[in-house]
Amino acid sequence: DGGITQSPKYLFRKEGQNVTLSCEQNLNHDAMYWYRQDPGQGLRLIYYSQIVNDFQKGDIAEGYSVSREKKESFPLTVTSAQKNPTAFYLCATSGQRVETQYFGPGTRLLVL
């Protein structure tokens, strides 16, 4: 999981603002995932992508959007429609035939 980078480490959002979280990987993994983690809670799936130019909604997709134009990159946009965005956001990847997911270091999003 050293091959997964997320930026920035901390991100501040103002009311009504869209912000984009970056996730990049050099593991040549096909699948990429975005999770949200709230304090003291588990990981909830926002979106995932099994191949380039394709992605599916997870359990809590409302207020978020993604794109997968390159195999290495899976950015997540937190839109103004997400009314409670404060959380720890984790990106993960997995190989084509292997279920194991590896996580990036995370981005902590805070609302000003």
Added chain:
Amino acid sequence: GENVEQHPSTLSVQEGDSAVIKCTYSDSASNYFPWYKQELGKRPQLIIDIRSNVGEKKDQRIAVTLNKTAKHFSLHITETQPEDSAVYFCAASRAGGGNKLTFGTGTQLKVEL
């Protein structure tokens, strides 16, 4: 969809004792069960996983058991040490890359001196 329940939510043990965390799942088609350890402010790290073609797997002080009939799987940590203190998550998915993992809500393990 899959639902994973995890117990207990907090667990406190004395150093050197064993710790057991239990999970149940609902989807009978699930056949991959990883366990992750997350230290405060850090990313979850895979510590052990098991597939449904085996009933038990060990790695030094850590073991995982699986009962497919009852849809239960458990994490066992023996000879606990202070550095084992963390949040542990179980998860379940179907086989194959690109499949969704469904996570339990986590267990805060505290190993006391």
